[in-house]
Each structure stands twice: as structure tokens, then as C-alpha cells.
Amino acid sequence: xxxxxLSQKEQDIQMMLAAAVHLGARNCDFQMERYVYKRRNDGVHxxxxxxxxxKLQLAARVIVAIENPxxxxxxxxxxxxxxxxxxxxxxxxxxxxxxxxxxxxxTNQLQTSFSEPRxxxxxxxxxxxxxxxxxALGNIPxxxxxxxxxxMRYVDIGIPANNKGKHSIGCLFWLLARMVLQMRGxxxxxxxxxxxxxxxxxxxxEEAKEQAEEEAPVAPDFGAVPDYGAMxxxxxxxxxxxxxxxxxxxxxxxxxxxxxxxxxxx
Amino acid sequence: xxxxxxxxxxxxGRxxGRxxGRxxxxRxxxxRxxxxxxxxxxxxxxxxxxVTKLGRLVKDGKITSLEQIYLHSLPVKEHQIIDTLLxxxxxxxxxxxxxxxxxxxxxxxxxxxxxVVVGDNxxxxxxxxxxxxxxxxxxxxxxxLAKLSVIPVRRGYWGNKIGKPHTVPCKVxxxxxxxxxxxxxxxxxxxxxxxxxxxxxxxxxxxxxVFTSSRGSTKTLGNFVxxxxxxxxxxxxxxxxxxxxxxxxxxxxxxxxTDLLAKPTKAILIxxxxx
Numbered sequence: 001x002x003x004x005x006l007s008q009k010e011q012d013i014q015m016m017l018a019a020a021v022h023l024g025a026r027n028c029d030f031q032m033e034r035y036v037y038k039r040r041n042d043g044v045h046x047x048x049x050x051x052x053x054x055k056l057q058l059a060a061r062v063i064v065a066i067e068n069p070x071x072x073x074x075x076x077x078x079x080x081x082x083x084x085x086x087x088x089x090x091x092x093x094x095x096x097x098x099x100x101x102x103x104x105x106x107t108n109q110l111q112t113s114f115s116e117p118r119x120x121x122x123x124x125x126x127x128x129x130x131x132x133x134x135x136a137l138g139n140i141p142x143x144x145x146x147x148x149x150x151x152m153r154y155v156d157i158g159i160p161a162n163n164k165g166k167h168s169i170g171c172l173f174w175l176l177a178r179m180v181l182q183m184r185g186x187x188x189x190x191x192x193x194x195x196x197x198x199x200x201x202x203x204x205x206e207e208a209k210e211q212a213e214e215e216a217p218v219a220p221d222f223g224a225v226p227d228y229g230a231m232x233x234x235x236x237x238x239x240x241x242x243x244x245x246x247x248x249x250x251x252x253x254x255x256x257x258x259x260x261x262x263x264x265x266x
Numbered sequence: 267x268x269x270x271x272x273x274x275x276x277x278x279g280r281x282x283g284r285x286x287g288r289x290x291x292x293r294x295x296x297x298r299x300x301x302x303x304x305x306x307x308x309x310x311x312x313x314x315x316x317v318t319k320l321g322r323l324v325k326d327g328k329i330t331s332l333e334q335i336y337l338h339s340l341p342v343k344e345h346q347i348i349d350t351l352l353x354x355x356x357x358x359x360x361x362x363x364x365x366x367x368x369x370x371x372x373x374x375x376x377x378x379x380x381x382v383v384v385g386d387n388x389x390x391x392x393x394x395x396x397x398x399x400x401x402x403x404x405x406x407x408x409x410x411l412a413k414l415s416v417i418p419v420r421r422g423y424w425g426n427k428i429g430k431p432h433t434v435p436c437k438v439x440x441x442x443x444x445x446x447x448x449x450x451x452x453x454x455x456x457x458x459x460x461x462x463x464x465x466x467x468x469x470x471x472x473x474x475x476v477f478t479s480s481r482g483s484t485k486t487l488g489n490f491v492x493x494x495x496x497x498x499x500x501x502x503x504x505x506x507x508x509x510x511x512x513x514x515x516x517x518x519x520x521x522x523x524t525d526l527l528a529k530p531t532k533a534i535l536i537x538x539x540x541x
């Protein structure tokens with residue numbers, strides 16, 4: 001729509017629209033009504049992405065306020081969020097839990113996996129209800145991505161978003177990670193983050209296998225001789241270039257310089 | 267139904283059981299005397315390795331009073347925390363040992379339920395209930411649970427704020443099961459006007475004068491004692507005009523000492539515990 005250069009916020013919202021973050025569920029929890037723009041004809045609620053972006057900022061501020069990032073736990077029981085959670089933790093320094101949350105991790109001091117985090121980040125209050133219950137007992141503030149039909153009980157900061165699609169979850173964690181790093185000063189504001197969103201997307205095991213197969217035949221090509229053969233014409237071309245430039249030098253020098261140059265190239 | 271103590275195949279302390287059936291009242295009084303004395307288990311206290319963050323802070327002396335813990339509503343999971351903070355001032359008393367039974371095909375299985383009240387006679391009380399196969403284990407467990415449940419008690423004046431607070435700040439009531447206990451502020455010198463059971467609890471709380479009134483089946487000591495405990499809990503839950511001022515929030519000790527807590531504890535295990 002806009003032909004002028006988009007601000008960072010507008011670019012983010014464009015990305016969120018592409019990832020279908022704005023598409024809620026068919027039901028709407030009464031506490032999520034304030035984030036819903038409208039209900040579509042087929043029953044799907046549309047989430048106001050401007051509010052989503054602001055809640056993301058708020059959550060990022062809270063995350064940055066924790067001095068020791070290891071005290072933050074990011075969690076996802078669902079497979080769609082596991083890769084995102086691991087990558088988020090990698091870039092922000094938090095502690096990821098992917099998969100089943102063993103009941104008692106925050107309350108049972110005799111367990112080996114006992115931990116007392118200062119902040120909890122979840123992908124879905126419904127599937128991750130166990131950590132929510134335990135954080136309530138342990139004075140742990142909770143941030144969570146909430147869909148329109150998500151229960152908000154014991155969730156302190158709810159980020160309205162679609163937490164059902166894999167692109168959506170990946171996009172949100174990517175945005176949150178980038179915001180946190182920008183606020184901390186690790187990344188300068190305004191510039192693009194060199195880490196791709198795709199890194200946070202969930203990959204089906206078949207997809208992952210296909211990609212591994214694709215990468216395998218490419219590797220031997222680098223060692224093949226034909227490549228060097230293809231470089232030979234380049235070699236002649238560069239020596240031609242060098243000869244007029246190095247006018248005063250003796251005739252022996254240009255070929256030597258040319259040879260060294262191709263060695264650098266190869 | 268076989269008579270109590272008749273379940274010989276039940277095993278645990280047969281003579282014990284029969285002794286109980288007859289002299290339960292005497293037994294209770296005897297226990298009260300026994301409860302005051304503390305076993306000399308010094309070496310266990312010295313070897314305390316804290317597991318929780320709060321435990322580490324208390325052991326390092328960063329937290330000096332229970333009030334800091336109450337201010338931030340931090341759950342207390344290790345009884346040594348209370349020991350370190352309240353130390354020698356804490357006294358305990360076994361209110362009752364109640365034998366409870368479960369029917370098995372080989373007779374009855376008796377266990378003993380111990381009710382222990384713990385307190386420094388100056389504003390802190392705790393109540394612990396533990397059931398175990400042996401009386402001593404039950405008492406020990408109940409003392410630990412009582413220490414974990416220590417609560418601050420708010421005291422106030424009947425009228426004329428002279429001297430130290432001596433009674434409840436207002437009329438409060440607590441309920442457990444069918445038992446309701448009501449505490450009413452009393453003038454100095456009235457003493458604790460209550461039945462034997464709540465009187466003990468109130469003495470531990472440090473309340474000097476109070477009028478009480480109870481209703482329901484106070485015979486059930488478990489509920490009676492829990493009701494008075496709940497009543498005492500409510501003294502700080504009652505909003506009076508002195509709490510109208512805006513709270514000035516302070517940093518939680520976990521935030522203040524986050525650097526200290528981030529350091530890993532000496533790893534006795536190979537795995538590193540998460541801070």
C-alpha cells in the first residue's frame with residue numbers, strides 16, 4: 001500500500017500480517033475482547049496488531065529489566081513453538097524448556113530439575129497451564145502469547161496473537177528477541193537484524209530431512225576440478241588488466257603479479 | 267469391628283495402643299511436658315545446604331528478619347530458614363497425639379497424628395500437623411511443618427495507646443470445619459480468656475489479653491487449633507486506617523542479590539544446579 005519507506009514498526013506489522021498473526025480463534029475470551037478489532041463473517045476474530053506490537057514492547061522491557069538473563073525461563077510444550085523457544089533462548093541468554101513440563105519444577109525443592117526463575121515466558125496458556133499454576137505459587141511473573149480464546153488467569157502480560165500457526169509463533173519470538181536485543185543495545189536500532197525469521201520457524205521432520213538431502217550433493221562440487229578450469233579464463237583477463245597499469249615495472253613483474261592474484265582468488 | 271488395641275496383627279505398639287485408649291487425657295498432659303524439651307541435634311543444623319534461593323540468602327546473612335520475607339510474600343520451603351532467623355526464641359509444644367486408623371484385611375493400621383504449635387511469645391506463631399507411623403517421627407515432622415507455617419500476628423490496643431500493644435487490634439474470627447473462634451480486644455490485665463487449647467496458641471503468639479468466644483464442635487482439637495490459627499492470620503489481613511498510606515515498594519531480595527544468587531553453589535553433584 002505505502003510506497004514510501006516503512007518505519008520499523010510498520011515493517012514488523014507487515015511481517016506479522018504475512019505470518020497470519022492477526023487471525024484469532026473462533027471464540028473470544030472476555031478479557032481478550034479489548035485486543036480484538038472485529039469478527040469476520042466466517043467467525044474468525046481479527047486481532048489489532050498495533051496493540052500486539054505495543055504488548056511486545058512492554059514484554060521486552062520486562063525481559064530487559066531482569067539483570068541475570070539465566071533467570072528467565074522460556075517454555076513451549078507444543079512442537080510448533082519448540083524451535084522458536086530454543087532459538088530465542090540462544091540469542092537472549094534465557095533458559096529454554098521444550099517439551100513436557102515436569103510438574104513440581106518450580107515448587108518441589110527436592111527435585112533435581114528444581115529452578116526458581118524470575119520470569120516465565122510461554123507460548124500458550126492452555127497447553128502450558130501447568131507452569132502457570134506453579135508460577136502462581138512461587139511469585140513468578142508470567143508473560144504469554146494469548147490467542148483470542150486463551151484463558152488469562154495468572155498471566156501477567158498477555159500478548160494478543162495467533163499461537164496456533166507455526167509461522168506466527170516463529171515470527172513473534174523473532175520479533176521479541178530482536179526487541180530485547182535492541183533495548184539492551186546489542187543490536188543498533190533501525191537496522192535489519194541479520195538473523196532470519198525462518199530460523200525460528202518449526203520444521204517438520206520430513207522437511208528437515210529433505211533439506212539435509214539437498215545440502216549433501218552440493219558439498220563435493222567445491223572440490224571438483226572443473227571449477228578451477230572455469231577460473232582459468234578469469235586468470236588471463238586479470239593479467240591483461242594488470243599489464244597497462246604496471247607500466248614502469250619490468251616485464252617479469254606483471255605475470256608474477258597476475259599469478260599471485262589468481263592464487264589469492266583460488 | 268475389633269476393639270481398639272484388639273487389632274493385634276496391626277503390629278505397631280500394641281501395648282502402646284491400649285495405653286492410649288485409656289489414658290488419652292493423661293497422655294496429652296504428659297506430652298505437653300515433653301514437648302518443651304528440645305533434643306540436642308546440633309550437627310544437623312550446621313550441615314544445612316540450602317536448596318532454595320531464599321535459603322541461600324538467609325544462610326549468607328543477607329536477610330536478617332522474617333519481616334523481609336513477609337513483605338515480599340516469599341514462600342518458605344526450608345525450616346532451617348526460620349531456625350536461623352528466630353533461633354533460640356522459638357518454643358514448641360505438642361498439642362495432641364491423635365491415633366488414626368485405617369482398616370486393612372490384616373487388622374487396623376494405626377498411625378499417629380501430631381499437632382504442634384511453635385512460637386516465640388512475641389508475634390510469631392506456627393502450626394504443624396503431621397501423621398506418621400511412629401509418634402516421634404510424627405512430632406519431628408510436625409515441628410518442621412510448624413516452623414514452615416510461621417505467621418506474623420498483629421497486636422493492638424484496647425484503648426489508650428500506652429505501653430506496648432497487648433491485645434488483638436480488632437474483633438477477628440477464624441473458621442475451620444464447624445469450629446469458629448472469635449477474638450475480641452480486652453483491656454490490660456484481663457489475661458487470655460479462652461479454653462485450654464486456644465489459650466496455648468495465643469500465649470505463643472504473644473497476645474496478653476483477649477476475650478474469646480467459640481462455636482461448633484470444639485472437641486475436635488484439630489479444627490479448634492486450626493481455627494484459632496486462621497483467626498490470628500487474619501489480624502494482619504484487616505485493613506485499618508494506619509494502612510491507608512500508599513505503599514512504597516522495595517526491591518525483592520531476589521532482585522537485590524541477583525549477583526550473589528547467580529554464582530553457582532559448590533557442585534557436590536556433577537550436574538550444575540540452575541540458579
